[in-house]
Amino acid sequence: MKWIDISQPLNNNIATWPDDTPFSYEAAWTKEQTGSVNIGKITMSLHTGTHIDAPFHFDNEGRKVIDLDINIYIGPARIIDVSQHKSIGAKELANYDLAGTSRLLLRTAPSNPYVFPNKITYLREGIGPFLKEKGIQLIGVDVPSVDPLDSKDMAAHYSLFNHGVHILENVVLDHVEPGDYELIAQPLPLEAADGSPVRAVIKPIQKGD
Ligand SMILES: Nc1ccccc1C(=O)C[C@H](N)C(=O)O
Numbered sequence: 513m514k515w516i517d518i519s520q521p522l523n524n525n526i527a528t529w530p531d532d533t534p535f536s537y538e539a540a541w542t543k544e545q546t547g548s549v550n551i552g553k554i555t556m557s558l559h560t561g562t563h564i565d566a567p568f569h570f571d572n573e574g575r576k577v578i579d580l581d582i583n584i585y586i587g588p589a590r591i592i593d594v595s596q597h598k599s600i601g602a603k604e605l606a607n608y609d610l611a612g613t614s615r616l617l618l619r620t621a622p623s624n625p626y627v628f629p630n631k632i633t634y635l636r637e638g639i640g641p642f643l644k645e646k647g648i649q650l651i652g653v654d655v656p657s658v659d660p661l662d663s664k665d666m667a668a669h670y671s672l673f674n675h676g677v678h679i680l681e682n683v684v685l686d687h688v689e690p691g692d693y694e695l696i697a698q699p700l701p702l703e704a705a706d707g708s709p710v711r712a713v714i715k716p717i718q719k720g721d
């Protein structure tokens with residue numbers, strides 16, 4: 513069984529949050545200029561593409577990316593399809609088997625990495641306590657935010673982190689089935705940062721593994 517990429521491709525056409533820093537890759541120096549190598553340079557918002565949030569994203573006193581436990585972002589994860597719901601709270605998730613997994617990925621709708629959505633399936637405030645009780649420490653969504661796009665209070669972000677649930681955003685789940693997988697989605701060792709791009713990959717868990 514091979515690893516499957518569930519990351520958005522990073523290129524100059526990827527969607528960014530409105531008015532946020534566009535993604536750009538360019539050659540700072542070309543091979544012709546250096547005589548030996550191409551040297552690329554990227555500019556991007558840390559919330560573009562598949563990425564994790566650190567609490568410092570919404571809380572000035574919150575932890576930065578370097579402070580987050582790398583063990584959260586690697587290990588067994590369950591993918592469930594919640595695409596029939598407009599928003600997700602304890603009520604919707606009560607119908608799913610969440611036992612025995614500490615990472616949960618929600619498939620809400622097909623992904624288009626090149627168009628910023630105008631409406632998304634979001635998580636409601638009571639989600640943090642509910643997921644904590646179920647033993648979930650990482651929630652992944654296939655949209656740019658766990659809160660509504662126009663949220664200012666970031667209620668779901670707070671609710672999740674206040675209950676030890678870490679946030680992964682903009683995964684691509686169109687080409688994978690609900691079920692149990694191994695997940696790796698490590699942030700970069702960014703010391704000052706509020707978020708980090710990740711390469712998110714999954715591998716189906718085989719019986720007997
Ligand atoms: N890039 C932004 C620019 C302005 C305001 C919000 C955002 C966000 O990214 C929020 C989103 N909930 C996030 O955590 O990724």
Ligand SMILES: [Zn+2]
Nearest residue numbers: 559565681707
């Ligand atoms: Zn983010």
Ligand SMILES: [Zn+2]
Nearest residue numbers: 565657658681
């Ligand atoms: Zn976020």
